[in-house]
Amino acid sequence: MTIRFPTRASTSDQPKSNGKPRPPKYAMLSVAFAIGAIVLFLLASLIDSVQDYSMYILIIGAALLVASWGIYFFVGKPSSKKALPDERENVITVIGCKGCDKREERAFETGDFMFKELGPCAKCSGVSFIKAIYLIPTKKE
């Protein structure tokens, strides 16, 4: 879980966030308190030598647990772990020829559009043109 400060949604129109998650300091504190509470509970139950102080240990453990929940619910705010959609795309431009069966593939360049004529074909006297432009999905997709 990732939580962060502040709790209120901004009402400003000025850009503030760049979409990167901020350091989860409150989340770490909350988790640390919860772990501390569990350790104290285990101590009080399992270690005989501290049995005399078990009540105090349990109270401290309960306080840590309450503090952990308090931080989780009231102090922090969850930040989206998921980054903004990736800008990089593998877009291919397919070049064909009106006169022969030539087929070439290259990365998309600004100004490319389908059926754009690119001049004479290197293989024959026909006109080469952009046959297709498409996105190759990444493995994750």
Next chain:
Amino acid sequence: MWCYEVVTITQLFDLGGDATSMLFNVIWMVVFFVFILFFNQRMQIITYQRNVEKAVDRLQAMSDKSREDIFKVVKPFNAENADIRASVNNYLEFFTIEPVSLDPFGVLGRLEHILDVRRERSMLFVSQVAPKADKHQKANIEDVIEAATAVNYIYKVIRHYLLLGKKTKSLMIFVQLDMQLPMIMKQAEAYYTAQRTFAAAKPIGDGLGPLVAAKFMVGSPKEAIAEEVVYSQVDVLGRKAYVLKAEGPGGVVGKPGEAVKQLIEKLGGKVNRVIMIDAGLKLEGENTGEVVDGVGAAIGDPGPEKFKIEDACVKYKIPLDAIICKMSLEDALTTMKKEVVESSETVYERVKQAIKERTKEGDTVIVAGIGNTMAVGQ
């Protein structure tokens, strides 16, 4: 006395523990019931609110980034030293009021008028902020701004309900928001990604209709027929086919309904079939690029264009066929996928098959490729 009472209670409930454990049991039960009775709803509100805040945070990041992207896209076409930040920020709040539909008579005419005025304002704004851009670049910038406006609008609406929920402490507002968030976020991400595609002027999935039409039109003379729509007259299996699409490669959809209507009128209604090609929303579980046949006007406009096609076809009793290629909203708005390009060949063959099976040699057919023609020439 105190000890005596505790022992008595212990015996009464048969808890079998000492005074300390008894005390803890009582505290635990009190805390538990206080929590359930007094803080139950508050805890639910906090849980739902956290999800909505997370979404608003992400939406804000998307909105900010898309706003910055507008500046980047516009900058090369901008007059030197011109500060467009304020005018772009202002334009992102631009709104359109739908015509009144309490009296539905003539509502489509009024809607078309409003949409025309909106388009005119949009083009004027783009001309002001990017005076050096050519016709196609202006169309692309217009699409970039439209996508950023959509992201900004979604962000503001969700933020509005978040703040309203906080103000009223209403669990129902948060529950409803939280339930709808997956769909809303999907839509926002589609617009956000679309903006990057528009900025790079890459073809989008919705360009399938124009792509198939262009396959018929390439090499034939083109003529303008309606606003931003061109057509070619080509021979398809001995039939006279009038193939139309939005004029590329700029990102426009044009007025294909008006074009079909004008073509039908121009031909005196002597059209044997109208075949429309468009991208259609797929259902979950269906595959992107699946090609299906149907009847009716395959066009996803707010109404006026669809009405014109239906009206003209009904007037002259012209059968209206539709061939759609299925894709998700995200596929339709973002860079054209390989499956869609491959499907364009299937659709092309399917149109030829439809012409062959449903018309005779010498007949007249209109083939309309509907969609945004960004990076699709003709």
